[in-house]
Amino acid sequence: MSISADILRGHTDAIILAQLMERDSYGYEINKNVSQRTGGAYGFKEATLYTAFKRLEQNGFITSYWGEDGPGARRRYYAITEAGMRQLAADRQEWNETRAVLDALISFKEG
Amino acid sequence: MSISADILRGHTDAIILAQLMERDSYGYEINKNVSQRTGGAYGFKEATLYTAFKRLEQNGFITSYWGEDGPGARRRYYAITEAGMRQLAADRQEWNETRAVLDALISFKEG
């Protein structure tokens, strides 16, 4: 039972952490990147996104800071922490296991 | 947004349907098969399993009947319906999409 319970639901956090691994970013941008990267196939609902930020920050996986005032609406930037990086590594491994498990159980035979 | 919300959580039903695609079966056996097929990496909690049966039957994706009395504890067998087969086909496709999406978002770079 190496796969934890929330694996079927908690990928939101991993996706966000993976984005922040590349560079600091903010909610709106992360969501646009997700949409782009999946060819429009997937995107977070805003409520989902901001709940996730809160959770991630509470868990110490990300930190946040207000972006410098420029033109346009204010932005809250997020940065991944060391703990966040470790979490992401664990999440990636968990995803690999999950994929193997579901392939074995769902796609094991056509039809 | 071709991926529905519950995809991150609702794989239980698809796994059960996939098992029933091979032959009628009952709770305990399905769970053992799942464990076996995944090398012990995954198994349902009983509560999860029986909640899923109830849900699947209510949705018309499976039907159930008591096994003939033999030695050992009584067994309730489940059989997949036509609607269940259609659902399974949809679930399989959804899983393929989910896998692509998560690969793109989580495993896109080794970090």
Added chain:
DNA sequence: AGAAGATACCTCGTGTGACGAGGTAGAAAA
């Protein structure tokens, strides 16, 4: 004979993540 363990079923209550709905506010476009 009695206890323990495997087989096999079921329900209730709780926790949590996803998200619909609703709200704020500045900038750009119509």
Added chain:
DNA sequence: TTTTCTACCTCGTCACACGAGGTATCTTCT
């Protein structure tokens, strides 16, 4: 000036997973 886009946030609800607890039969061990 009204709408649209960027950008943030909260509250309440829903659905699924599952811990805990319970029933009953059959086999195995002592």
